[in-house]
Amino acid sequence: MQAVMYSAMSDALRELLRSAKNVVVLTGAGVSAESGVPTFRGGGNTTVWKGMPFDVISSAGMLERDLAAVWEWFNYRRGLLASLKPNPAHEAIASWQDKFSEFALVTQNIDGLHQAAGSRHVIEMHGNIWRARCFDCGTRHDVRELKFDQGVPSCFDCGGHLRPDVVLFGEMLPTGAFERAAAAAQHCELCLVVGTSAVVYPAAALPEIARAAGAYVVEVNPERTPLSDSCDEVITGKAGEILPLLRRD
Ligand code: OAD
Secondary structure: OHHHHHHHHHHHHHHHHHHOEEEEEEEEEHHHHHHHOOOOOOOOOOOOOOOOEHHHHEHHHHHHHHHHHHHHHHHHHHHHHOOOOOOOHHHHHHHHHHOOEEEEEEOOOOOOOOHHHHOOOOOEOEEEEEEEEEOOHHHEEEHHHHOOOOEEEEEEOOOOEEEEEEEEEEOOOOOHHHHHHHHHHHHHEEEEEOOOOOOOOOOHHHHHHHOOOOOOOEEEEOOOOOHHHHOOOEEEOOHHHHHOOOOOO
């Protein structure tokens, strides 16, 4: 099984894994799928919660209409995540960070599993589900310290309402996150795109930026995506099985 996958890797990728100095990895929900985190899309399905598509409950409009419902949705998702562990894909990515002169990990995931696997300086495009942020003073808190089960938690510092420190549909990305990711993509030689449906912008623009700047772009995904046709290489399969085979020894 492994030999078949390994032989599916091109000589160009094998050589880049040996020689590249500057590597960017972009991950999406699929990198956490083998840890048990449900993806939003893929396999012909879209996540629905209490009759609402995820992009309705996870939206700026819902934050204004019903902040408690937004908290309930993220409490539910944190409940799903609480006992989950990083998988071999997260571990492989963490092992790469010290093997290339320059390495950037950009994730759309909010689950914190890259950090749990040991990845440092992760560029989080969509925030982190384990953090809350105050509407009034902007202070960030670890949700695990808030000790609330329902309703809307309050800021320890000013008493204002807290919100999940994640990017909702209709909101801007955290200041500087896209700029840092785009700068890394602009300068990399190898860009690995792992477990993303590549439909949510601006994250989906990063492989395009990398390719336009001359990088070799590789997609790892069991399904084809809108990016597949413009990649230099597509490795079809699960991240947890394929990434450990992409080694720089
Ligand atoms: P999606 O759920 O849209 O896509 C998941 C991708 O992972 C699909 O292309 C699957 O084929 C692939 N996949 C599934 N299992 C896999 C595995 N074991 N190994 C590798 N790939 C696998 O997730 P994202 O692209 O991350 O944004 O979604 C982007 C954004 O849409 C999310 O960050 C979130 C969502 O709305 C916000 O909440 C702002």
